[in-house]
Amino acid sequence: MADWGNWLVAAGVLIALELFTGTFYLLMIAIGMVAAALAALAGLDQPTQITVAAVVGVAATVLLRRSRWGRRTRSDATRDPNVNIDIGQDIVVDAWEHGRSRVMYRGAMWDVELCPNAQAAAGRFKIVEVQGSRLIVANS
Structure with missing residues (x-):
């Protein structure tokens, strides 16, 4: 199988695993692998493909972490009616x-x-x- 096919299979495996974890981080790494598949289609050598996968995957992960979906909202459980049914009674x-x-x-x-x-x-x-x-x- 060609390099681009291997990258796409690996990305598909990560996407499937991501469905079981419930986070978006494996999806971000899969995006890096898709970028590496595009680099392979462009004819770049394997070390460059690995570098592209790493850079795009890390960049996507950092962008996710800094977005509103990557931040954990910390709420005070003593005041949260979703945690304690007594709040508001x-x-x-x-x-x-x-x-x-x-x-x-x-x-x-x-x-x-x-x-x-x-x-x-x-x-x-x-x-x-x-x-x-x-x-x-x-x-x-």
Whole structure:
């Protein structure tokens, strides 16, 4: 088989493997191998083909890493409603003592604290953060 065919087969194998990993990094290396196949079709020698594959693959990987798809978004799990179903729920607090209270929530007693901008008055509050067994609430 010609060099360009070998490069395309290798790229196809990487694309198939990429389907199992769920990342785009193997796809970027496969793009480098397709570039090497084009270099082989252009008649360049094998060391040049390998260099083209490496340069294009690394460049594509770096570009992916710097794009919005390559960045991991780090969110605070204590404030993320996708992680904790309690975020955004309402509770009723009857009395406050120095910005703290205890309430019955989901069948258990919880410590409750006010978030910095909330006012301590009896009534309904919205859970904005969960820190262990402590609910951080804001006025609703």
